[in-house]
Amino acid sequence: MELYKMALYILAMAGVTYVIRMIPMTFFRKKITSVYLKSLLYYVPYAVLSAMTFPYIFYSTGNVYTALIGTAVALIAATCKRSLLTVAICACVAVFIAGMIII
């Protein structure tokens, strides 16, 4: 993509994200009372992150097998409730070592 177009895309992203954050804070002072709508907004982040992670995590390292090993390590570390940084480092190290052995 050309740079000017990329800059335009980034500005469009920023604009949309800003408007979402800005409207309630400045204009809209009512509470949302619908339980369904509140629940929906509560679940969306988890569903989004999961949909963004799977299956793309399997292709994130340039090799499906090292990625699968990294994914498994991340899942285990996350189940043990490690911090974001620890989980990320464990997964990266696992991918790096697997890469040295497999490739």
Place this chain on the structure above:
Amino acid sequence: MQKENTLKNQLNFKRGLKDGLPIGLGYLSVSFAFGVQASILGVPFFMSLFMSMTNLTSAGQLAGLTVIATLGTILELIATQVVINARYFLMSITLSQKLDKSFTFGQRLFCSAFITDEIFAITAAKPTVFGKKYFYGLVICPYFGWALGTLLGALAGDALPASVTNALGIALYAMFVAIIVPPSIKEKGVLVAVLLGGGISCALYFIPIFSSIPTGISVIISALIAACACAFIFPKKEEEVSDDGTL
């Protein structure tokens, strides 16, 4: 009333800085991973920095990056941002009632740009309203931490050998795993949202007739179906929702 005022007076600029520091340090690592990812996808470092300084959101930026890398349309881009960042709308409603009278209309316009999951979590948990000095102190470290981490990650991604950048390519996804797994263990509704969201996304990716759907749209479809189903099956009661930032 007296006690509330004392509490409120403690929320000064310095206290804000102090509360924001750990968030800023956390953002350094997440945005570093984002910067590496952007570099792998071929985005120049100054563009990654520009994105982080104007967007200040992890999932939204990765989704935007994906649309850019796959040469998606501007409509696809806007749709992904609306769905992925819709949660800020809810946070902004809650926060609008926590700002004290020192905020003018213009300052509300300015401050709303800094609503993130972590900043929401820390401000929403405060027992009183707070002033603008506290808020300004609070957002400094997270904002510049996010920008600096992105820059360092992007430069590292450009400079490091492929064996290392390949390994770093999983970092951001691993962080997403770290965000979604613990609440899934604790809460059935979240678990179903995560399994459905990831499951539908995989189905759209692997089933040939759906494989022409652009990535950004596929993420929206998967997430909306999963979240709608969960909101219907596992509705959250008033007090359970909200004050716990996650991303």
